[in-house]
Amino acid sequence: MITGGFPGAFRDVLGVRCDEFYPLQEGEQVTLEDGALVEDWTERVYLDSAEPIVRYASSSLAGGPAVTRRQVGNGTAWYVSAPLQPEAVDRIVERLVEEADLLRILEADPGLEAARRIGPDCSYLFLLNHTDTERAVTAEGLDLLSGTRVGPAGGVRVVREPDRSTGNPTPAT
Numbered sequence: 001m002i003t004g005g006f007p008g009a010f011r012d013v014l015g016v017r018c019d020e021f022y023p024l025q026e027g028e029q030v031t032l033e034d035g036a037l038v039e040d041w042t043e044r045v046y047l048d049s050a051e052p053i054v055r056y057a058s059s060s061l062a063g064g065p066a067v068t069r070r071q072v073g074n075g076t077a078w079y080v081s082a083p084l085q086p087e088a089v090d091r092i093v094e095r096l097v098e099e100a101d102l103l104r105i106l107e108a109d110p111g112l113e114a115a116r117r118i119g120p121d122c123s124y125l126f127l128l129n130h131t132d133t134e135r136a137v138t139a140e141g142l143d144l145l146s147g148t149r150v151g152p153a154g155g156v157r158v159v160r161e162p163d164r165s166t167g168n169p170t171p172a173t
Contacts, residue, residue: 006043007079014079015050015070018043022061031058032066036088042066043081050079053092067092076100109135116161125159 002008006018022042030038033055045065052065068079105114111131141161
């Protein structure tokens with residue numbers, strides 16, 4: 001146990017301190033200033049060296065920070081003090097991606113995670129569907145799990161992508 005409040009060992013990096021959790025009753029909602037709704041719990045957050053990004057708009061925490069950000073060296077540490085609905089998470093992630101100037105691996109339906117690993121002789125595209133419905137993505141290559149050419153994704157796919165110079169799947173190494 002680390003004394004001094006939550007988030008314990010990460011307090012200095014995050015630049016915040018929380019001393020109280022506020023579980024919400026069934027059906028109770030708290031609104032954030034960006035219109036997001038919180039339904040499970042909230043936290044009272046004190047800013048040490050972080051800046052508020054989104055504040056609570058209702059409840060006894062109104063005006064207090066709900067989402068914070070702190071520059072740390074060449075990076076940024078974010079703290080979210082309540083479980084957010086998917087739309088609110090998407091807004092924060094879009095901002096993170098924009099601020100970090102990250103490039104998208106590919107365009108895909110929401111709920112489909114894509115990661116590419118590139119080695120000296122080949123690349124692999126990992127596709128994970130985090131939803132309970134089929135998601136579509138266009139990918140070229142050989143699905144190593146089924147041994148078939150890849151089209152729409154559903155479930156999990158590990159794609160050995162074609163060598164861009166020949167169009168043939170690159171050999172596994």
